[in-house]
Amino acid sequence: MRRLPGPRRGDHASVVPAVNQVELHPYLVQSEVRAYGNEHGIATEAWSPLAKGGSLLSEPAVRKLAETYDRTPAQVVLRWHLQRGTIVIPKSVTPSRIAENLDVFGFTLTEADLTALSSLDRDERTGPDPNTFNVA
Numbered sequence: 103m104r105r106l107p108g109p110r111r112g113d114h115a116s117v118v119p120a121v122n123q124v125e126l127h128p129y130l131v132q133s134e135v136r137a138y139g140n141e142h143g144i145a146t147e148a149w150s151p152l153a154k155g156g157s158l159l160s161e162p163a164v165r166k167l168a169e170t171y172d173r174t175p176a177q178v179v180l181r182w183h184l185q186r187g188t189i190v191i192p193k194s195v196t197p198s199r200i201a202e203n204l205d206v207f208g209f210t211l212t213e214a215d216l217t218a219l220s221s222l223d224r225d226e227r228t229g230p231d232p233n234t235f236n237v238a
């Protein structure tokens with residue numbers, strides 16, 4: 103167990119988390135949270151990695167890359183996560199989609215592709231914002 107140096111007990115937590123799960127997808131790229139995690143050895147895990155399977159999967163930039171690589175939009179988004187080093191566990195109750203979501207190791211996005219997907223960032227959440235969650 104690693105401990106952060108310095109803090110007085112009770113000021114804040116002293117044990118470094120192994121994983122930080124936050125909402126993360128091309129509409130919410132979480133640059134600062136990821137940079138902090140990288141700096142401190144905290145793995146970042148994507149919550150709602152497909153933005154709940156909504157409009158992200160119809161984005162022209164996503165669809166274009168899907169055509170280029172002869173893959174599905176979901177597979178392109180999952181590759182974006184994996185190549186950025188994010189832990190990704192997509193949810194599906196559909197057997198064909200579960201298979202599709204696992205079949206993401208036969209192609210590689212370029213740096214330009216990754217940048218194009220990251221540039222879709224619009225700070226948009228599908229879930230609650232932890233900065234305001236449960237604040238009256």
Ligand SMILES: NC(=O)c1ccc[n+]([C@@H]2O[C@H](COP(=O)([O-])OP(=O)(O)OC[C@H]3O[C@@H](n4cnc5c(N)ncnc54)[C@H](OP(=O)(O)O)[C@@H]3O)[C@@H](O)[C@H]2O)c1
Pocket residue numbers: 148149150151152153154155156159174176177191192193194195196199200202203
């Ligand atoms: N710890 C917690 O409290 C908590 C809460 C919520 C979620 N989670 C976890 O977070 C993860 C993300 O879940 P999420 O539901 O929020 O978001 P998500 O994985 O971003 O999206 C899931 C949605 O996308 C659809 N989908 C999945 N694969 C697809 C594909 N290949 N093509 C098109 N649509 C596809 C699914 O539909 P179908 O299912 O109909 O196929 C479902 O509606 C899951 O692992 C879940 O267990 C954790």
